Amino acid sequence: MIIDAHSHVHDPVGSHLRLLDDAGVDRTVLFATRPHPERATDLNSLRHEMSALDRAVGGHDNSLDGYRAAWREQDDALAAHPERFIGFGSVPLGLPEEQIAAMIDQEVVGRRLVGIGELTPSPGQASRLDPVLKAAHDHGGLPVVVHGFAPTTAEDLHTLSILAGRYPSVPLIVSQLGGLNWMTAVELARDTPNMYVELSTAHLVFAVKLAIRELPERTLFGSDTPYGYPLLARATVERVTSPGEVRDLVLGGTMGRLLGIL
Amino acid sequence: MIIDAHSHVHDPVGSHLRLLDDAGVDRTVLFATRPHPERATDLNSLRHEMSALDRAVGGHDNSLDGYRAAWREQDDALAAHPERFIGFGSVPLGLPEEQIAAMIDQEVVGRRLVGIGELTPSPGQASRLDPVLKAAHDHGGLPVVVHGFAPTTAEDLHTLSILAGRYPSVPLIVSQLGGLNWMTAVELARDTPNMYVELSTAHLVFAVKLAIRELPERTLFGSDTPYGYPLLARATVERVTSPGEVRDLVLGGTMGRLLGIL
DSSP, X not given: OOEESOXXXXXXHHHHHHHHHHHTOOEEEEBOOSOOGXXXXXXXXXXXXXXXXXXXXXXXXXXXXXXXXXXXXXXXXXXXXXXXXXXXXXXXTTSOHHHHHHHIXXXXXXXXXXXXXXXXXXXXXXXXXXXXHXXXXXXXXXXXXXXXXXXXXXXXXXXXXXXXXXXXXXXXXXXXXXXXXXXXXHHHHHTOTTEEEEOTTOOOHHHHHHHHHHOTTSEEOOOOBTTSOHHHHHHHHHHHSOTTHHHHIIIIIXXXXXXXXX | OOEESOBBOOSSHHHHHHHHHHTTOOEEEEBOOSOOGGGOOSXXXXXXXXXXXXXXHTTOOOOHHHHHHHHHHHHHHHHXXXXXXXXXXXXXXXXXXXXXXHHIIIIIITTTOOEEEEEOOOTTOGGGGHHXXXXXXXXXXXXXXXXXXXXXXXXXXXXXXXXXXXXXXXOEEEGGGGGGGHHHHHHHHHTOTTEEEEOTTOSOHHHHHHHHHHOTTSEEOOOOBTTSOHHHHHHHHHHHSOTTHHHHIIIIIHHHHHHTOO
């Protein structure tokens, strides 16, 4: 089974399904989203959508209203296509710690979502994920996905590896191969058995190649649709691997095992 | 004719030709290079190669010996495959201004190279390109290619647009779509008729799509081999364009016109 480990609710949902079909992808992890860059038709409209993204990935927009609207969109997509979409739930990291566990009970487990993410702490604030990982542990080791590209910093990646060490039952997935800090992400994951890297929007082909070589069982194919496309992300993995067990693990085997669906 | 607007001398050269063949690319612009990341087989050897890159793109390694070794490699590749490789020449930007013109006479025009690049000013130092653009103008408007990803800054892109305005006969090509500053690069190019953007290693598919939409006649397909692969770079362009005139311009028509080979 080919599983895209990273995508966001796409407007319209039908065009997301076509992107998956074009790439021969069976299922995709689906995160909620506030910005919709796929709606942009020119630079001005994109700047408008991206300003929402900048607030989100900077951890500055934690209004529950914004989250709830995004969750409704996600619920609709999941209900319409349960055979294609695998729902993960996000939580506002700006909440007091004690409310985070309640929010995960209610909005992740309560909505029958199977993982947590994509989480986007403010730069330098990755330690705020501690109560999330604790809740993930308390729910039997839910996978947790953290945004890895800028503004996430190399220091944040170090913090994440320490948190992962504290909750070894929780698979901690660093998205976008850690962005420009991809070598740090791979080295930290090499030394942290429950840390995984997801490959979307990696801009260097040899970064993808070496990540898979160093972490054959903990590297996940992902597109970050609509920021990347499944077809191109899959072609990148296939360009740097040979047919066989490792490629199969990267393209879906490992994610399927983490989710218990293989 | 399909022309890759950005690649570096690859070790071995034969594997570069296979990458071009796999992607159906007829010819590629070829820059000299000091680091050879394609040689790396694991993270440690890559860190060694990348430290050379960091010095080069930071503008800190301007020893002529390093340049001369890279130029010899490039001359060998150009002599062996003149039907595939289009040679551009680099110059050390750390030289005094008056020596830069002499160096371009001798090492670019004197070696029958048809453009200048890839140039990598230190961050914030793009104004050092003024004597290069002046020489390019004096030689009839040689195209000049400037590294666009980090450590090049948004301020550097602004400086480049001012320099381009000063030498309107010189096509100024910003590589890697300006990296994380891609929106700035596209907006500046929109207002600067002799400024072009090259698409290699762009990490967002809609950045490629919107760049082509805003600048259909000044957007160039490029792979930045070995940092990217021609097949994936071409697939990205084809994913966001329809068959027709604009796609043909991006994939080679515009570069061919700039070089007078179409």
